[in-house]
Amino acid sequence: MNHSKLSDHKFDKGKFITPWNEFLNEIGRENSWFYGRLPEYLWLALIIDFYGRKEGLIKCYNIIKKLAEKKPDLFSPKFSNILDLDYDVQNKMFEYILSIIDVRVLAPLTAIFTYSNSPSFAAKFQTELSIEERIELINSIMKKTSDHQTNLSTDVRFVALYYNLLSGKLHIPKETLQLLLDYPNLSHEDEKMRTIRPLVRSMEIVPVEIDPYNEGYLDIFWESVSRMSDCELFYIEHAEEVLETKEYIDQVKTVLQYYKDLLVSISPLDDKMMVLLGIATYSYKRLLELVEHALFNTISGRSIVRVLIEDFIMMKYLIQNESTHNNIWTEYQYYGIGQYKLIVERYLQSGKTLANSHVSYDYMDFLVNEYKNKEFIDMDTTYFNKQNVRGKAISVDEKDLFDFFYDYDSAFEHGLWGAIRESSMIKCNTPSHQYHCVPDIENNQKMKSVWNDCVHVMNKTLELLEEIYGIPSSIKRSNER
Template sequence: MVASDGPTASWHTVSLPEDNAKAFWGYPSEGDQHTVRSSIRAAEGLLNSIESAGSTWPKAFWQEAWHGSPCLPLAESCPTMQVQGIVTPDRIEDVSGALEEHWKRTHSTTAIDARHDAVFGMAFYCIRILKELLGIGIGTSILGRLALRTIVEVRINLHYLLKEENLELWKKWREYGVGQAKLNALKFDDSLEPPKYIDIESIEQITGEDLWEEFLTINIGGWSGLDLRRLSEKAGLKDLYDSHYSWTSGYTHGTWGPIRESCYQTCGNPLHRLHRYPERKSLRETVEDAAHVVDDMLDDVDFAYPGYGHRITEKTKK
């Protein structure tokens, strides 16, 4: 093996045992590559050790390789999973319509009913997200992961509230939300203009419709005083939290892992040393996972207000 360093060329000859040389030349494209890999790594280490510290040829070699050959995909992009056929807009509409009927059947008072509003509201909210996920390309996008994370969070909160079954806790959950609305309304009472997407009248209405604004306490932090991980433990949904929340949270916060997964591809050109290059990759489908979590929420609705048998991914329960 030889190496040249331009004007200050240095040459090295490396002798290999015959067995190793044969193994290198006949590098198996499949099957057992372990013995060959380790001896190649050892030989590379040897070359490194004899190369002079100030050598410039490796850098020049890789620079030339980089400028002189194109990036190539390492492998086919991950296959896009087919969304289970039953998760369709029509199916979601049917389930949502039936839920509205069940809401009517179980709505017993025009007074504030924090439990009823919360149980159905959480379900309607997640069904709406699920339907939006069916938009073209959304399920395999970054937004799909944000959607799934929200559905999981709402599911954990609902299950926790039902497990605790304490009217004060239902009220506390609602008042926290109203307090957040008030906090936002107050921000834009000052010299700060609301951004275009904020409907300030809508927020002010939410702030004032339960009780007079002046009596409302604003809680900072989580509504329950517990983080979602702790809530999931108390709700018996730690597995759901572990399965879905951590990686999708990386997408919400824009940490390196999700950025790397969604915006970079590994180059398969052997002259490019497996570097990354920008590519907007299609990610794995989220719709089916989200639909299962929504179905679990519908089980909770049925538990809280019996008589609701519709599900999205399963056959309608009797």
């Protein structure tokens, strides 16, 4: 299946809808390949894997042909359908299967389908293999077929699809039928298979909505295999980078020191310069935290990238809109102070006392009253200038920063599952555990370093200041080394 582009998705009511889901109902978990259909067709995968593709497909063909003859009303060759057959029919079917394949082939499934829940199958396919060996074989096959596009998975899906044709449950054009008839005679590397393989996968999924899943069967299967398997955990280790952080931090400090001296000695009452340098210094202090606490590969590091980007976008936005406001620099200050006032007033109105909190409400109240009596400070609960970060990024031609970095880092700020999965959950490589995730309480999972992106945004911030205020060539040369 070719991967669709973002532009291929339909945007409707704030949601990007995949082209497949626009025309088909979204496939539920119970009907998905790995969770819902693979457990039903695992018996076919065991046969093909044991005998090899060519011989395995022939044996599967003979078996499903017999199944279609004995029970023509069966919609698919799901194992649950066979286990639900009348006892006598079931016995005869298993006897026929044993005339085609060795007892060892399906024996692993007796670890799940035992005398208590499937007496006929368990009796016919009893084995000397231990439970551990049987489960290991099942996990091995599931690893080979967990991806619905692997060679073995596609072969299994072909057998299931062919049964639909054999039993008369599915009708297709002659041209398509001929392609499917060629499938078992061609190697997966054959050029013709580039057309046939996707055809098999797309057609096998069509009857899913018509052929209901067997909830009881799936419960037994997954409960049994997961209980009898151990977790096999793995996590990604990123190579330690040698970072020249001290030299870069010193360079940034030198530049900001120059602008600070300029503000103090020449323009101490310049609101614009004070605001721009205040924002840039805040970014610098976040960068310092990154370095001093070695947060490069951490969740907190991603928060720092996000702040640096938002600070830079805000600086550009304020400069861009300066001419359309009486004093956008004062407005920006009072907007932020108004946010502080709102927090303080909520606290004071509650009548509660929060001991040992990291929030210093008394000091915040002092800051609110710093410039004028707080009775004259409004509290705006919208984004500054009524435009969100994305809108500001677009207006200052920095949409790439938002799309490629800010949106990603925001997922960590809001605790969205993508961020939680990447940073705080370790993958289990055991198929019978459905490749589930385990909480990383040992803090083994480290993510890629944010250092290069932080430097990139900090450099853009310093370049913006240079465009407005200039910089001596000696300091500039030092910064460029």
